[in-house]
Amino acid sequence: MGNSPADVTAVVPARNAEDLLPRCLEALRQSGVAEIIVVDGLSTDRTVDIALAAGARVLSDEGRGLPWARTLGVRSSSTPWVLLVDADVVFGTTGVADLLTEMVEGRYDALQAGLESVAGPGYWGQALAHHHRTGRSRNWFGLVATLVDRDLMLGLGFDDSFKSGEDIELRWRMRQSGLRTGVSRRVLVEHRFAADDFDFALDQFLMDGTGLGRMIRKHGWRGARLALLPAAAAVRGSALSLVAGQPRWLRYYAAFCWYNYVGVTRGIAS
8 A cells, every 4th residue: 555645534623713723724725635625514614615715625514524524534535545544733744644653664554643733923822832832732643733544544443422631531542542643753743722812722621621521421430530630630730831941831730620620520521
């Protein structure tokens, strides 16, 4: 089997992503993928028009959420591999080809590109980017810019009850099945944030926490240790900030910890 982007379909879930989508799709087009499928989440802006103008095939998730959008995109593809790409990601010109080569050579079942997070000038966006660049989670396998065998992905599927945190749930199941996953050390992609204000950061905190809460509810005592993650990340981030002489990030980590646990409570109760 040749290692060519022509054997890859890019699946891009998007909702109200008109500001992010053009660069994402143009980069994928230049990479030489066989097809780009944009799965729209009932956008009210120009997302669909932009996707069509870029030559993408556009499907609708009919409001069923991100896990279903990814499933629909994978089902609609016909290539051996699929590339799950968030609209806020920009690949380099050879990024898809290099990721595919690394995946095949490393015998991975799924491989995510490394993320280089960038943000606008606002405090909360800068803080999110700083956390992503320095936190341990940057080395955790997820679905932001991830190459995976199509048939394997169809067999695994997503748990549609997870409107957030579905990547954590999938990672657990893949690990339990003995599948090899990883984060690339060779390929970095630009990871942007849609906004840099507190409301955007709050939404991220609550979604992440809710996903953790649902994992705890689903897996019981085996998932209970996940409840430690927000506190551990906040303590580590605060300590690193103080050591680096950057106390300005302490406010961020306090909010991150508090609102993640608000989300955890919601996830357990839902």
